[in-house]
Amino acid sequence: MTDPMAHAARLAIPKERDLLAPSNLVIFAGFFALVAWSYVGTDFSLLGLLGGESAAQIWTYVKRLFPPELSRPFLMKTGYWTLETFAISFLGTILAVVIALALVFFSSRNLMFAGILFEMERDRPWHRAIRIGLYLGAKATLNLLRTVPHVVWALILVFAVGLGPFPGMLALGIHTGGVLGRLFGEVVENVEIQPIEALQATGATRLQILLYGVLPQVLPDFVAYTLYRWEVNVREAVILGYVGAGGLGQQIQIAISLFLEHRLLTLILAIYLIVTAVDYLSAYLRNRLV
Amino acid sequence: MRDSPRFAPASLAFPARHSSYFPFVFSALFLLTFVGSYRLAQVEPLLLFEAEGRHNIWKFVTGMFPPDVSWDFLSILGRPILETIQISVMGTVVAIALGFPLGLLATSSLTFKGVLNERELADSRLRAMVRRTSYLAARALLSLFRTIPEFVWAFMFVRAVGLGPFPGVLAIGIAYAGMLGKVYSEILEHVNPAPLEALQGTGASKPAIILYGLMPQALPNVVSYTLYRWECAVRASAILGFVGAGGIGQQLEISMRMFDFSQVLTLVAILFVMVAGVDALSARARRAILGRQRV
Numbered sequence: 001m002t003d004p005m006a007h008a009a010r011l012a013i014p015k016e017r018d019l020l021a022p023s024n025l026v027i028f029a030g031f032f033a034l035v036a037w038s039y040v041g042t043d044f045s046l047l048g049l050l051g052g053e054s055a056a057q058i059w060t061y062v063k064r065l066f067p068p069e070l071s072r073p074f075l076m077k078t079g080y081w082t083l084e085t086f087a088i089s090f091l092g093t094i095l096a097v098v099i100a101l102a103l104v105f106f107s108s109r110n111l112m113f114a115g116i117l118f119e120m121e122r123d124r125p126w127h128r129a130i131r132i133g134l135y136l137g138a139k140a141t142l143n144l145l146r147t148v149p150h151v152v153w154a155l156i157l158v159f160a161v162g163l164g165p166f167p168g169m170l171a172l173g174i175h176t177g178g179v180l181g182r183l184f185g186e187v188v189e190n191v192e193i194q195p196i197e198a199l200q201a202t203g204a205t206r207l208q209i210l211l212y213g214v215l216p217q218v219l220p221d222f223v224a225y226t227l228y229r230w231e232v233n234v235r236e237a238v239i240l241g242y243v244g245a246g247g248l249g250q251q252i253q254i255a256i257s258l259f260l261e262h263r264l265l266t267l268i269l270a271i272y273l274i275v276t277a278v279d280y281l282s283a284y285l286r287n288r289l290v
Numbered sequence: 291m292r293d294s295p296r297f298a299p300a301s302l303a304f305p306a307r308h309s310s311y312f313p314f315v316f317s318a319l320f321l322l323t324f325v326g327s328y329r330l331a332q333v334e335p336l337l338l339f340e341a342e343g344r345h346n347i348w349k350f351v352t353g354m355f356p357p358d359v360s361w362d363f364l365s366i367l368g369r370p371i372l373e374t375i376q377i378s379v380m381g382t383v384v385a386i387a388l389g390f391p392l393g394l395l396a397t398s399s400l401t402f403k404g405v406l407n408e409r410e411l412a413d414s415r416l417r418a419m420v421r422r423t424s425y426l427a428a429r430a431l432l433s434l435f436r437t438i439p440e441f442v443w444a445f446m447f448v449r450a451v452g453l454g455p456f457p458g459v460l461a462i463g464i465a466y467a468g469m470l471g472k473v474y475s476e477i478l479e480h481v482n483p484a485p486l487e488a489l490q491g492t493g494a495s496k497p498a499i500i501l502y503g504l505m506p507q508a509l510p511n512v513v514s515y516t517l518y519r520w521e522c523a524v525r526a527s528a529i530l531g532f533v534g535a536g537g538i539g540q541q542l543e544i545s546m547r548m549f550d551f552s553q554v555l556t557l558v559a560i561l562f563v564m565v566a567g568v569d570a571l572s573a574r575a576r577r578a579i580l581g582r583q584r585v
C-alpha cells in the first residue's frame with residue numbers, strides 16, 4: 001500500500017502531522033460547507049427541535065404512545081408476529097449462507113487462477129480463461145445481489161409469489177447472500193499461504209487443499225460474520241414487513257397508518273425484545289463456536 | 291462464558307465432558323428452530339416455479355429493459371438525489387451530536403471506574419452512585435436508540451413532524467446515535483491508560499485529560515467508524531423515502547407501485563453509483579485525515 005520512498009522519508013524526518021496544515025483546512029472547510037448545505041436542504045430546524053414547534057409535536061406523539069396495549073389477545077398475537085419476524089431472519093440468514101458458500105470459492109482469485117496454486121498452469125491458457133470467466137461471473141452475481149436493496153428484492157418477490165413472510169425471507173436471503181459473499185471472499189483471499197503450500201507439496205489434490213488447507217482457516221471467520229449478519233437481519237426483517245412481507249413490520253405499518261398508538265408501543269417493545277435476545281444469543285454462540 | 295472449561299479446574303480431569311453435549315444439544319435446537327421457522331414463515335419453494343410466479347418474474351425482468359433514461363424522468367431525479375445526500379450528512383451530524391456525549395457518559399473508565407475516578411469517588415458514596423446511574427442510563431438510552439430500526443423511527447417522525455426530509459434526518463440521527471455512542475464508548479474504554487495517568491499526575495483537569503490524553507488516541511478509530519456509518523446512512527436514507535421521509539426512496543416507491551420497472555432499474559443504478567461514490571469519497575477523507583498508516 002504505502003510506497004517505500006514515502007515511508008523512508010517519514011522515518012528520516014519524524015515530523016508530527018499538523019492538524020492545521022493547508023490540506024486539512026481545505027477538508028474541514030469542505031466538510032462545513034457540506035453540513036451547511038445539508039442543513040438548509042433538509043429544512044432542518046435546530047430552534048424548532050430545542051423547545052420549538054417540532055419538539056412540541058414530538059412530545060405530543062410520545063405522550064399518545066402511552067400506555068402500551070397489554071390486553072391478552074393482542075399480546076398473544078404480538079408474540080406470534082415476533083416469532084414470525086424471528087423465523088424470517090433465521091431462514092433468511094441460512095439461505096444467505098447457502099448462496100454465499102455456493103459462490104464464494106468461485107469469486108476468490110487465489111482459488112481460481114492466481115497465486116501459488118496455479119503457478120504450474122501458465123501453459124494452459126484455455127483453463128485459465130475459463131477460470132477467470134467463472135471468477136468474473138461469480139463476482140458480478142454477488143455484486144448484483146448486494147447492490148439491489150433488500151426492499152426492492154422484497155417488492156420483486158412479493159410481485160412473484162404473493163404477500164407473506166416467504167418473499168420477505170427470500171429477499172433477505174438474496175441480499176444478505178451478496179453481502180456475506182463479499183465478506184467471506186475477503187476472508188478466503190487473505191488465508192495464510194504456508195499450509196496450502198505444504199499441502200500442495202505433499203501432492204494433495206485441489207479438493208483436499210480446499211478441505212484441509214483453506215476451510216479450517218476460514219470457518220471461524222465465516223461463523224462470526226454470519227452471526228453478525230443475523231443480528232442485522234432481525235432489524236431488516238422488521239423493515240421488510242412494510243412492503244407486505246409479514247412479521248412485526250407489517251403490523252407496525254398497520255398500527256401507524258390507523259393511528260393505533262398504544263398498539264404501536266407494544267410492537268416497538270416486542271422489537272426491542274427480539275433484537276436484544278438475538279444479540280445475546282449470537283454473542284453466546286460466537287463465544288461457543290469461534 | 292462463565293462455565294467455560296478453561297476457568298473450571300474440576301473439568302480439567304475430564305476435559306471433554308462438559309463440551310461433549312454441546313454439539314448434540316446445539317444441532318437438535320438448530321433443527322428444531324429450522325423446522326419451526328420453516329412452518330412459521332410459510333415457506334413454499336414451489337411457488338417460485340409455478341406458472342404464475344415465473345410469468346410475473348419474467349414480466350418484471352423484461353419490464354426493466356431498457357432502463358428509463360428519458361429526460362422527463364431524469365430531470366425530476368436531481369433534487370431527490372441531492373436530498374438523499376443531504377439527509378445522510380445531516381443525519382450523521384445529529385447522530386454525532388447526540389451519540390458523542392452519550393458515548394462519553396457510557397464509558398465506564400470515564401464515569402466511575404479506573405484511575406481517573408479513584409480519588410474523586412473514594413470519599414463520596416453519593417457521587418459514585420450518581421455517576422454509576424448516569425452510566426447505566428446512558429447505556430440504556432443508546433441501546434433503545436439503536437435497537438429500533440431507523441425505518442420505524444422515520445415512520446414515527448413522519449407522523450409527528452410531517453412529511454419531508456426533516457423526519458428522515460431525525461430518524462437517522464437517533465438510530466445512528468445509538469450505534470455511534472456504543473462504538474465510541476468501546477473505543478474510549480480500550481485506549482492505553484498510561485498517558486491519562488501521566489496527565490492526571492501533572493494535575494490536569496478532567497476535560498484536559500479527555501482532550502489531550504484520550505482524544506488523540508481514540509480519534510483515528512472514531513473518525514474511521516463515523517465515516518463508515520455515513521456510508522451506511524446514505525444507503526439508509528435512500529430507503530427511508532418509502533415512508534415519506536424524502537430522498538430518492540420516495541421516487542423508488544412510486545415507480546414500484548406503478549409497476550414501472552424500467553424506472554426502477556434506473557433508480558437502482560443511480561443508487562449504486564451514489565453508494566460507490568460515497569464509499570470512494572469517505573475512503574479519501576479517511577486517508578487524508580488519518581494519514582497513510584491507517585487505511
